[in-house]
Amino acid sequence: MEDIQENIQFQLTDDLIAMVETLIENRDDKQLKNLLNxxxxxxxxEILDELNHEDSVYVIKLLDSETTSDILMELDxxxxxxxxxxxxxKEIAEEVEELDTDDAADIIAELSEExxxxxxxxxxxxxxxxxxQELLKYDENTAGGLMAKELVKVYETWTxxxxxxxxxxxxxxxxxVHSIYVVNKQEQLIGRLSxxxxxxxxxxxxxxxxxxxxxxxxxxxxxxEDVAKVMAKYDLEAIPVVNxxxxxxxxxxxxxxxxxxxxxxxxDYQLAAGITQEVEADDSIWELTRAxxxxxxxxxxxxxxxxxxxxxxxxxxETVPSLFFYTPLIAAMAGNVGVQSSAIIVQGLANDNxxxxxxxxxxxxxxLALINGFALALLVVLFGYLIGQNSTESLxxxxxxxxxxxxxxxxxxxxxxxxxxxxxxxxxxxxxxxxTSNDILGIYLFFVLxxxxxxx
Amino acid sequence: MEDIQENIQFQLTDDLIAMVETLIENRDDKQLKNLLNxxxxxxxxEILDELNHEDSVYVIKLLDSETTSDILMELDxxxxxxxxxxxxxKEIAEEVEELDTDDAADIIAELSEExxxxxxxxxxxxxxxxxxQELLKYDENTAGGLMAKELVKVYETWTxxxxxxxxxxxxxxxxxVHSIYVVNKQEQLIGRLSxxxxxxxxxxxxxxxxxxxxxxxxxxxxxxEDVAKVMAKYDLEAIPVVNxxxxxxxxxxxxxxxxxxxxxxxxDYQLAAGITQEVEADDSIWELTRAxxxxxxxxxxxxxxxxxxxxxxxxxxETVPSLFFYTPLIAAMAGNVGVQSSAIIVQGLANDNxxxxxxxxxxxxxxLALINGFALALLVVLFGYLIGQNSTESLxxxxxxxxxxxxxxxxxxxxxxxxxxxxxxxxxxxxxxxxTSNDILGIYLFFVLxxxxxxx
Numbered sequence: 086m087e088d089i090q091e092n093i094q095f096q097l098t099d100d101l102i103a104m105v106e107t108l109i110e111n112r113d114d115k116q117l118k119n120l121l122n123x124x125x126x127x128x129x130x131e132i133l134d135e136l137n138h139e140d141s142v143y144v145i146k147l148l149d150s151e152t153t154s155d156i157l158m159e160l161d162x163x164x165x166x167x168x169x170x171x172x173x174x175k176e177i178a179e180e181v182e183e184l185d186t187d188d189a190a191d192i193i194a195e196l197s198e199e200x201x202x203x204x205x206x207x208x209x210x211x212x213x214x215x216x217x218q219e220l221l222k223y224d225e226n227t228a229g230g231l232m233a234k235e236l237v238k239v240y241e242t243w244t245x246x247x248x249x250x251x252x253x254x255x256x257x258x259x260x261x262v263h264s265i266y267v268v269n270k271q272e273q274l275i276g277r278l279s280x281x282x283x284x285x286x287x288x289x290x291x292x293x294x295x296x297x298x299x300x301x302x303x304x305x306x307x308x309x310e311d312v313a314k315v316m317a318k319y320d321l322e323a324i325p326v327v328n329x330x331x332x333x334x335x336x337x338x339x340x341x342x343x344x345x346x347x348x349x350x351x352x353d354y355q356l357a358a359g360i361t362q363e364v365e366a367d368d369s370i371w372e373l374t375r376a377x378x379x380x381x382x383x384x385x386x387x388x389x390x391x392x393x394x395x396x397x398x399x400x401x402x403e404t405v406p407s408l409f410f411y412t413p414l415i416a417a418m419a420g421n422v423g424v425q426s427s428a429i430i431v432q433g434l435a436n437d438n439x440x441x442x443x444x445x446x447x448x449x450x451x452x453l454a455l456i457n458g459f460a461l462a463l464l465v466v467l468f469g470y471l472i473g474q475n476s477t478e479s480l481x482x483x484x485x486x487x488x489x490x491x492x493x494x495x496x497x498x499x500x501x502x503x504x505x506x507x508x509x510x511x512x513x514x515x516x517x518x519x520x521t522s523n524d525i526l527g528i529y530l531f532f533v534l535x536x537x538x539x540x541x
Numbered sequence: 542m543e544d545i546q547e548n549i550q551f552q553l554t555d556d557l558i559a560m561v562e563t564l565i566e567n568r569d570d571k572q573l574k575n576l577l578n579x580x581x582x583x584x585x586x587e588i589l590d591e592l593n594h595e596d597s598v599y600v601i602k603l604l605d606s607e608t609t610s611d612i613l614m615e616l617d618x619x620x621x622x623x624x625x626x627x628x629x630x631k632e633i634a635e636e637v638e639e640l641d642t643d644d645a646a647d648i649i650a651e652l653s654e655e656x657x658x659x660x661x662x663x664x665x666x667x668x669x670x671x672x673x674q675e676l677l678k679y680d681e682n683t684a685g686g687l688m689a690k691e692l693v694k695v696y697e698t699w700t701x702x703x704x705x706x707x708x709x710x711x712x713x714x715x716x717x718v719h720s721i722y723v724v725n726k727q728e729q730l731i732g733r734l735s736x737x738x739x740x741x742x743x744x745x746x747x748x749x750x751x752x753x754x755x756x757x758x759x760x761x762x763x764x765x766e767d768v769a770k771v772m773a774k775y776d777l778e779a780i781p782v783v784n785x786x787x788x789x790x791x792x793x794x795x796x797x798x799x800x801x802x803x804x805x806x807x808x809d810y811q812l813a814a815g816i817t818q819e820v821e822a823d824d825s826i827w828e829l830t831r832a833x834x835x836x837x838x839x840x841x842x843x844x845x846x847x848x849x850x851x852x853x854x855x856x857x858x859e860t861v862p863s864l865f866f867y868t869p870l871i872a873a874m875a876g877n878v879g880v881q882s883s884a885i886i887v888q889g890l891a892n893d894n895x896x897x898x899x900x901x902x903x904x905x906x907x908x909l910a911l912i913n914g915f916a917l918a919l920l921v922v923l924f925g926y927l928i929g930q931n932s933t934e935s936l937x938x939x940x941x942x943x944x945x946x947x948x949x950x951x952x953x954x955x956x957x958x959x960x961x962x963x964x965x966x967x968x969x970x971x972x973x974x975x976x977t978s979n980d981i982l983g984i985y986l987f988f989v990l991x992x993x994x995x996x997x
Contacts, residue, residue: 097893127774253741262737280736281718285709317803318583320796322778339795340776343802347773350806351888357813358884358971359877366889366902370909377881378913384877385917388870389924395866396928402858402865409858409865410851413872414844417980420876421815421840421973425833428814432807433822437553446822453826457834461841468845472852515814517877524873 095128102135109140114147126152130159138164142171154183157192161365166195174200178207186213187233187341190220220335228312229305231345232326232335237265239292241275246288252280263323266333267296273331276300302327305334312337313345314437352512353435357428359384359517380517387521391416391528398532401541407474408535411482412528418461418486419493419527420520426450426497427515434505446498454494458487481538488534489527496523551584558591565596570603582608586615594620598627610639613648617821622651630656634663642669643689643797646676676791684768685761687801688782688791693721695748697731702744719779722789723752729787732756758783761790768793769801770893808968809891813884815840815973836973843977847872847984854988857997863930864991867938868984874917874942875949875983876976882906882953883971890961902954910950914943937994944990945983952979 108117121129121144129148133141133156145153145168157165157180169177169192177196181189181204193201201221208214216234223229239248252265265283267276276296286295302325303312316324322339352363359380364372395412402409462483469479497519501511564573577585577600585604589597589612601609601624613621613636625633625648633652637645637660649657657677664670672690679685695704708721721739723732732752742751758781759768772780778795808819815836820828851868858865918939925935953975957967 125775127776249740262735279718280740284705284736284740317799319581320583320799322795339778339799340773343773343776343795343799346799346803347806350803350810354806354810354813354884354888357810358880360881360884364885365892366885370905370912373885373909374912377909378916380881381874381877381913381917382920384873385870385920388867388873389921391869392863392866392924395869396863399862402862406855406858407848407852409868410848411844412865412869413847413851413980413984414841416869416872417840417844417876417976418837420873421837421976424814424972425816425836428810428816429820429822429829432810436821449826453829453833456826456830457837460834461837464838464841465845468848516880520873520877524869528869 126155127159130156138167150179154180174203177204185233186216226309228303228307228326231337236336241293243292245286245290274333313342316342356512357515390525415531416524419523422493423497423519423523426494427519430501450494450498454491458490462487481535485531485534493523582611583615586612594623606635610636630659633660641689642672682765684759684763687793692792697749699748701742701746730789769798772798812968813971846981871987872980875979878949879953879975879979882950886957906950906954910947914946918943937991941987941990949979
């Protein structure tokens with residue numbers, strides 16, 4: 086047991102990739118295996134993400150299915166899809182045999198319906214097969230779609246000694262034993278135990294006597310995001326999943342939840358920035374265009390709408406030209422305020438942090454917009470004074486801007502709330518959506534109000 | 542063990558809060574205890590977040606320190622601060638005794654230096670005290686700042702039977718045993734075991750023979766975010782922390798990592814939306830103003846910059862007024878494209894997903910901007926045709942817009958990359974920062990290029 090410490094920081098270098106590519110080109114299987122076996126499967130997945138897809142398939146076919154099944158799970162979905170296309174259903178079935186039921190079901194769900202059947206029919210372990218088939222029935226965004234069938238279950242009537250004996254059998258299939266779940270004769274979840282409790286207990290004690298009865302659980306149909314929130318809030322590392330009759334069906338572990346939370350955060354962030362579909366910096370130009378262009382077109386239509394509005398005020402260009410100079414400022418303020426308000430609300434809704442009545446929220450947003458708007462309006466008046474602008478015009482601009490800020494804050498606050506109440510993801514109401522509608526609304530309001538104040 | 546199942550979905554209702562407030566007002570301690578003891582500490586923390594702070598202090602003083610210590614950890618930091626202000630150092634020391642070392646150190650670190658000393662001197666458990674003092678030395682953004690001293694450690698020379706016997710002692714202090722860490726005589730980490738391995742092994746086997754030697758670890762000085770990424774990537778539920786001599790110092794568990802990841806995601810999201818400091822929808826107007834106004838002022842300066850630029854072109858208002866109508870559109874496009882590009886890069890940097898040379902990235906961004914810009918330019922020309930605009934003007938607007946989009950994409954891509962290379966958080970280069978600089982740059986470029994094409 087010497088020099089076994091490996092620093093956990095893996096660095097994917099161009100040199101390493103070049104080395105792997107050379108070994109593949111030379112078909113130097115022995116060296117390649119030796120090299121790759123030094124790395125964690127998650128690191129090998131990062132290497133494969135960089136290879137062309139024939140090379141990736143070559144590596145997958147070369148290594149043991151015990152390793153490759155884990156690698157497959159770590160790959161980007163689009164790369165995994167391409168690799169699975171090149172594998173026979175028999176080969177996929179072998180990979181699936183090695184995976185926990187939740188990962189196995191996830192991989193199979195990505196295949197065409199026909200290949201799904203082929204792969205399932207070639208799974209040799211009958212229990213594994215039945216469990217995967219059960220998991221495939223659940224929607225991927227529910228607790229059922231996240232859970233694995235692997236868990237350690239004991240009956241309340243067992244003794245500690247008998248329990249330890251039988252657990253040795255069950256635990257072999259379970260990578261990590263977080264909790265031991267206690268069920269009654271009807272397979273209903275009634276409590277839990279930790280391995281520690283079992284070790285500390287006397288061997289002739291009954292399970293029913295040492296089990297903790299305050300066991301948290303989720304229903305198989307619960308929303309995946311809600312499950313993630315609950316596990317994060319209560320610091321749970323695993324949670325059992327039951328059906329409506331309280332029958333124990335599976336368990337969800339925190340590593341899956343970490344993925345759900347990260348994906349959710351990434352998606353919200355991208356929506357706020359005007360990017361649909363989950364794209365990464367290294368995706369193809371075409372994928373990036375599809376994700377970005379629609380939002381830009383939305384913004385363009387907004388801009389063209391402003392062109393129309395301003396065209397309607399063409400005749401005042403000679404008398405009060407300065408109003409036109411301020412339109413980008415007005416649009417920017419309306420956009421920024423709208424994005425700020427919507428982001429806070431979207432995050433609050435995500436964390437169940439938005440309480441109190443709509444009226445209170447309205448008053449608060451108006452108050453906040455008044456404070457911010459007033460401070461900004463002062464700066465605008467000061468600026469107008471410094472550049473020797475007509476003071477009525479400066480005042481008109483400042484007051485209109487303040488009104489625009491208030492309206493923008495209200496739009497930014499209430500559009501997400503309304504969407505959320507209607508069951509639509511409020512995150513779509515951030516970014517370009519709010520900026521665009523606030524741009525048009527802001528510029529329109531700006532000219533109308535300035536007109537009233539200056540008198541045109 | 543009947544009807545022990547509690548649905549995990551806790552709903553914080555106005556009724557519940559009103560009930561708690563009434564019980565506090567009536568000083569009905571017994572009822573209040575009965576009511577609150579039905580809830581999980583994380584739920585009680587949510588209730589306290591809604592109470593005024595005298596009431597919160599009342600509840601904290603009423604309940605057992607075993608529960609209240611956990612509640613304190615779950616509270617919003619500003620509320621916890623107010624409550625701790627009302628507790629004596631003796632009372633805080635009692636709370637701290639109940640907490641794991643990592644949480645204990647976090648709470649103490651929030652106190653003034655003087656109170657820190659007082660609290661520490663009143664901790665009765667000497668080992669706990671020494672461990673907390675050690676943890677207080679580490680920066681909160683490092684592995685040392687995240688780790689707890691509670692762990693289960695065995696020596697390689699022990700037997701399985703001896704190990705089980707001694708673990709019973711150690712495990713009592715450890716809430717969750719993820720891994721058992723194996724050390725040599727010099728206290729250096731050399732391997733790990735799971736409780737499962739221990740249960741499955743024969744009782745006379747030596748630990749050295751059954752320990753797994755591929756143990757991952759982090760250095761006590763590693764950055765907290767890097768530790769979070771590593772644990773998420775390798776699906777680790779706990780990781781040991783060592784110093785430069787490989788001495789085992791502590792361990793980090795995944796629940797702390799979930800918090801790091803969430804905070805990081807929330808912070809990036811807020812920065813992208815133009816909000817500094819972590820604020821929530823329910824914070825006070827004053828806190829929200831402080832978080833939002835600076836970014837709005839930045840945006841205002843940007844807008845005033847545009848006023849200057851446009852004023853410089855005042856004389857062409859009569860000849861080509863339409864250019865002025867398009868300025869909000871140009872600003873919107875420059876802003877949207879910049880935010881999209883920066884968001885993808887910031888996310889890519891966070892996930893270590895930005896590979897390849899700067900030149901490749903530059904070519905890709907230009908290519909992407911050309912495709913998007915061309916599609917949008919066509920729409921602008923079409924729009925100009927439909928509203929009967931002078932075709933030279935339409936073309937000038939379309940071409941200038943395309944150039945603005947390319948420049949905006951480059952700014953959005955490279956500003957975060959440059960910041961990251963200089964060790965500055967690239968997330969600050971999203972949102973208002975990018976929109977504002979792109980607004981000014983875009984409008985300037987738009988007038989200059991249109992001038993060249995139309996000839997003014």
